[in-house]
Amino acid sequence: MTIRFDLSEGSLRAQSHYRQVALDQMRPISRKYDLAEHALPREWVDYWWREGRFGAKGGAALANDGFVTICLQAEQLCWGDAGLYLRMPTPALGGSAVSAAGTKEQQAKFMAGFREVGGQPIWGAMAITEPHAGSDAAAIETTAEFDPATDEWILNGTKIFCTAGEGASTEPGGFVVVWATLDKAAGRAAIKSFVVPAGTPGMQLLGCEKKLGIRASDTATLRFENCRVPKDNLLGRAEVKKQEAAKAGEASSKDSSKDSSKDKGFKGAMATFDASRPIVAAMATGVGRAALEFLIEELARQGVVIRYDAPPRERTAIEKDVIEMEADLQAARLLTWRAAWMMNKGRPNNLEASMAKAKAGLAVTKITQKAVQILGPLGHSRKLLVEKWMRDAKINDIYEGTQQINQLIVARRILDYSSAVLR
Numbered sequence: 001m002t003i004r005f006d007l008s009e010g011s012l013r014a015q016s017h018y019r020q021v022a023l024d025q026m027r028p029i030s031r032k033y034d035l036a037e038h039a040l041p042r043e044w045v046d047y048w049w050r051e052g053r054f055g056a057k058g059g060a061a062l063a064n065d066g067f068v069t070i071c072l073q074a075e076q077l078c079w080g081d082a083g084l085y086l087r088m089p090t091p092a093l094g095g096s097a098v099s100a101a102g103t104k105e106q107q108a109k110f111m112a113g114f115r116e117v118g119g120q121p122i123w124g125a126m127a128i129t130e131p132h133a134g135s136d137a138a139a140i141e142t143t144a145e146f147d148p149a150t151d152e153w154i155l156n157g158t159k160i161f162c163t164a165g166e167g168a169s170t171e172p173g174g175f176v177v178v179w180a181t182l183d184k185a186a187g188r189a190a191i192k193s194f195v196v197p198a199g200t201p202g203m204q205l206l207g208c209e210k211k212l213g214i215r216a217s218d219t220a221t222l223r224f225e226n227c228r229v230p231k232d233n234l235l236g237r238a239e240v241k242k243q244e245a246a247k248a249g250e251a252s253s254k255d256s257s258k259d260s261s262k263d264k265g266f267k268g269a270m271a272t273f274d275a276s277r278p279i280v281a282a283m284a285t286g287v288g289r290a291a292l293e294f295l296i297e298e299l300a301r302q303g304v305v306i307r308y309d310a311p312p313r314e315r316t317a318i319e320k321d322v323i324e325m326e327a328d329l330q331a332a333r334l335l336t337w338r339a340a341w342m343m344n345k346g347r348p349n350n351l352e353a354s355m356a357k358a359k360a361g362l363a364v365t366k367i368t369q370k371a372v373q374i375l376g377p378l379g380h381s382r383k384l385l386v387e388k389w390m391r392d393a394k395i396n397d398i399y400e401g402t403q404q405i406n407q408l409i410v411a412r413r414i415l416d417y418s419s420a421v422l423r
């Protein structure tokens with residue numbers, strides 16, 4: 001077996017292209033949109049829609065190198081600014097859900113606007129979390145009822161913490177993928193996802209969350225009140241397998257691979273996380289690298305040059321810290337690339353995606369806090385972006401499955417326990 005860690009030429013080209021984009025387009029407005037929480041970063045959104053989304057070379061890089069390049073892009077752009085990255089007009093998690101659970105026709109229909117050149121920017125989002133259901137996604141209470149008279153689904157419920165939820169629910173062409181249950185008594189088998197196009201009557205934006213970090217990102221609360229969508233907006237199949245009803249209430253912990261249901265609706269929706277977790281891990285790595293690179297440059301400016309080759313007993317405390325930070329970052333990146341590479345190859349990557357997410361979420365939290373600590377008052381000051389990176393870091397340890405949930409999934413996969421046994 002050959003193990004190679006080299007990136008392809010296309011990936012390397014994309015990497016350097018997105019770093020330049022981050023440097024030119026994101027860093028100069030990073031503080032502006034951290035302070036102006038929720039304001040639409042018009043210059044960035046327009047740039048991305050007109051030029052940025054077509055990639056390093058007319059879109060070729062993304063097309064050829066697939067998922068690994070998506071992760072490289074995420075790392076570079078979050079090195080620029082994680083909040084602005086999340087505000088980019090893209091299908092985002094909504095698109096991942098449509099790809100994971102939707103038919104070819106649904107993929108073509110709902111993603112069409114994103115492929116068009118020109119027009120106004122479009123956003124996608126995914127709404128799972130509710131006031132009483134986050135880690136335990138199977139506990140959601142939003143309902144979907146079928147109306148045979150009109151051939152429509154009627155959605156009722158409230159969704160919170162929906163990333164890109166403002167743009168996706170209000171701007172024409174956008175959509176929110178909403179998780180809802182067809183039958184609360186039937187447990188996870190009855191949970192399906194529905195595409196709700198922006199502006200659908202009954203979908204109401206209640207507001208955006210004020211947050212510690214990623215303040216440029218619109219984290220929305222959405223209410224669904226008799227919100228009607230066509231029958232075909234249900235992703236996957238509508239049937240609920242009755243034998244699954246016995247599992248009602250079993251904690252799912254955002255865990256897909258031990259679900260014995262053959263229903264692509266729920267399983268497909270859960271599989272979204274196998275794609276999204278490596279991306280979040282890459283985002284975390286980008287923020288961590290921003291802090292670490294800055295720290296090393298600033299130390300050098302102050303005359304402290306890290307001696308990587310010094311024997312351990314001769315290393316200073318700062319050298320030990322920086323070398324540990326580098327090791328954590330590299331480990332997170334390699335786990336991320338492995339999970340992404342497996343995704344590219346169509347291999348099951350549930351374990352690897354959770355490993356990468358758990359490692360990177362923790363690493364970025366530690367690295368950014370340490371950078372602030374070592375820089376002291378300078379690190380704490382708003383004159384620099386280091387304190388912002390520390391605030392932007394923490395979310396990577398929370399969304400797309402918290403640190404604890406991803407560790408649980410890793411333990412289940414390694415020990416071969418079901419979510420019913422190890423929860």
Ligand SMILES: Cc1cc2nc3c(=O)[nH]c(=O)nc-3n(C[C@H](O)[C@H](O)[C@H](O)COP(=O)(O)OP(=O)(O)OC[C@H]3O[C@@H](n4cnc5c(N)ncnc54)[C@H](O)[C@@H]3O)c2cc1C
Pocket residue numbers: 093125126127128129132133134135136160161162163164211219253395398399400401402403404405408423
């Ligand atoms: C900025 C932001 C953006 C978000 N974007 C989206 C989005 O786009 N779409 C969406 O649907 N959701 C989104 N979320 C929601 C996010 O995914 C959830 O908040 C997260 O999954 C945690 O769920 P919870 O809020 O119910 O917390 P809880 O599950 O109540 O967790 C609270 C604490 O308990 C721990 N915990 C929970 N269960 C266990 C267990 N079994 N074992 C050990 N520890 C456990 C958790 O790790 C955590 O530390 C977002 C959240 C934030 C803050």
